[in-house]
Structure formats: C-alpha cells, structure tokens
Amino acid sequence: MGRQPMWRRVDFVPPVNYFKPPGVPLSHLKEVCLSVEEVEAVRLKDLEGLELEECAKRMNVSRTTFSRVLGSARQKTADALLNGKAIRIEGGKFEMALRRFRCLNGHEWTVSFETMITVPPRFCPVCHTTSIMPLQPMGMGWQGGSRGRRRGGRWSQAELP
Numbered sequence: 202m203g204r205q206p207m208w209r210r211v212d213f214v215p216p217v218n219y220f221k222p223p224g225v226p227l228s229h230l231k232e233v234c235l236s237v238e239e240v241e242a243v244r245l246k247d248l249e250g251l252e253l254e255e256c257a258k259r260m261n262v263s264r265t266t267f268s269r270v271l272g273s274a275r276q277k278t279a280d281a282l283l284n285g286k287a288i289r290i291e292g293g294k295f296e297m298a299l300r301r302f303r304c305l306n307g308h309e310w311t312v313s314f315e316t317m318i319t320v321p322p323r324f325c326p327v328c329h330t331t332s333i334m335p336l337q338p339m340g341m342g343w344q345g346g347s348r349g350r351r352r353g354g355r356w357s358q359a360e361l362p
C-alpha cells in the first residue's frame with residue numbers, strides 16, 4: 202500500500218486552455234504547459250488577492266506547497282510573455298471542489314471535494330447502478346482526477362471493492 206496521492210482542490214477550470222502569440226510560425230513556436238492547479242494558484246493569489254494561508258487552505262495544501270506551485274506558475278507565465286511562447290493549460294493532480302455525476306438512467310448528483318478524495322462515488326444514490334460518469338468542465342482536454350475508470354468521460358463500470 203503506497204502513499205495516497207495528495208489531491209489538490211480546484212474551484213475553477215479556465216474556459217480557454219491555449220494561448221498563442223500571433224504571427225509566430227509553428228516551427229518556431231515553443232510552448233509552456235501550466236497545470237490546472239498552477240492556474241488555480243495564480244487565480245487565488247493574484248486575481249482574488251487572498252492571503253497565502255487562505256490560498257493554501259482553499260487548495261488543500263501546505264503553505265510551502267502552495268508557494269512552490271504559485272512560483273512555478275509565475276515563472277512559466279513570465280517565460281511565455283517575455284520569450285513569445287504559447288501557453289497550454291492541462292493536466293495536474295486535482296479534484297474539483299464540486300463535481301457533478303450522472304448515471305446511465307439520467308440521475309444527476311453533486312459530490313464534494315472531501316467526498317471525492319475519501320470515498321469517490323461508485324454507484325448512483327437513486328437507482329444504485331454502477332454505470333456512472335463525471336460531467337467534466339467544458340472546453341478542455343481535461344485530465345484532472347485521472348484515476349483509471351473515469352478517464353475520457355465514457356461510460357464505464359465502476360470497480361467494486
């Protein structure tokens with residue numbers, strides 16, 4: 202039994218996940234890749250202006266970890282802005298603060314971050330089918346919470362314990 206992964210909590214996934222400087226030929230274009238939680242760190246600290254302590258709490262990480270994630274995000278963004286690189290936002294190790302699920306029979310329900318990281322849903326609370334899938338945020342090649350059975354948002358049979 203290995204160490205459990207630390208899931209970072211994310212409230213918001215940006216609707217645009219690729220930024221490209223105009224007029225740069227593809228063969229010359231370099232890109233930086235920001236994870237969804239790096240963007241969330243920038244959002245909390247730089248856009249919402251929250252204190253470090255509050256930011257860390259919101260993302261379910263220590264202040265040290267939060268600072269490292271934020272620093273990495275700022276460094277990559279600066280690299281892109283100053284060196285004319287494209288920015289891609291994708292992937293990471295996170296769970297949404299709230300995640301909607303839908304079952305094969307059309308029932309929908311919401312699962313909180315705390316529930317997701319302790320007991321992820323295995324069946325529909327209404328009809329108890331195990332054919333359930335998360336409704337993913339729109340507009341992204343979204344890889345968050347990429348545990349096997351939920352990859353790609355396809356119908357799949359939940360694994361039973």
Ligand SMILES: [Zn+2]
Binds near residue numbers: 325330
């Ligand atoms: Zn159902």
